[in-house]
């Protein structure tokens with residue numbers, strides 16, 4: 001569904017992504033992990049086509065560069081880490097922007113567009129916030145609104161940049177379960193950056209470990225979440241245990257490194 005080949009990005013004077021190649025199958029969840037500054041957000045932005053890059057990106061077998069903005073928006077929804085939100089816009093107006101690729105030029109949203117948006121707001125516990133202004137929300141509420149806009153887009157590919165960092169535990173689970181259910185029901189392809197390595201290993205089929213802009217490891221959670229790789233690339237001292245479902249659980253060890 002997503003193909004990336006020889007992807008490199010230079011920002012300012014620095015090459016922040018170097019020669020990254022990967023494939024994400026339809027219905028797969030890929031989590032991009034790695035230390036701060038490794039290039040995770042830049043990888044998502046390059047797939048979205050919002051930073052200049054070298055190398056190839058294809059979406060649904062089509063070169064991403066050839067997609068017109070409206071066609072791209074019907075294929076890929078992106079929830080950035082810290083988007084600028086217009087403070088006076090309401091939650092429902094903002095979430096409805098996710099329907100823009102379906103609204104005719106100079107036309108208005110349909111009843112279906114409003115229903116899809118309302119249903120997404122409901123599934124993210126945001127119905128009671130629908131009339132609130134974005135400038136009056138907490139960090140976690142804002143994060144769920146950004147996600148609501150992306151989900152309202154109903155695109156087959158979802159790119160989520162740190163979708164849960166500002167969320168309390170219950171809302172983290174709600175968001176991750178919602179994305180997972182949509183993926184299993186509708187075959188969504190998901191690429192998310194995630195700092196919580198245990199969560200990444202719980203939900204994703206495949207992990208990509210980026211370090212200094214390069215792919216340092218790629219594979220199933222048990223192959224990537226190893227003490228050796230985490231010690232080397234995060235400079236962290238951890239203990240890894242299999243969780244109840246066999247997927248790895250990463251514990252920080254007090255006193256290390």
Ligand SMILES: Nc1ncnc2c1ncn2[C@@H]1O[C@H](COP(=O)(O)OP(=O)(O)OP(=O)(O)O)[C@@H](O)[C@H]1O
Pocket residue numbers: 011012013014016034035036037038039040041042043
């Ligand atoms: N506009 C820019 N000009 C120069 N360097 C930049 C620019 N934007 C980002 N960078 C650098 O690119 C590198 C990769 O940034 P990126 O945001 O992709 O990292 P990340 O892995 O998502 O980090 P984090 O975990 O901290 O969110 C960082 O070293 C960052 O300082």
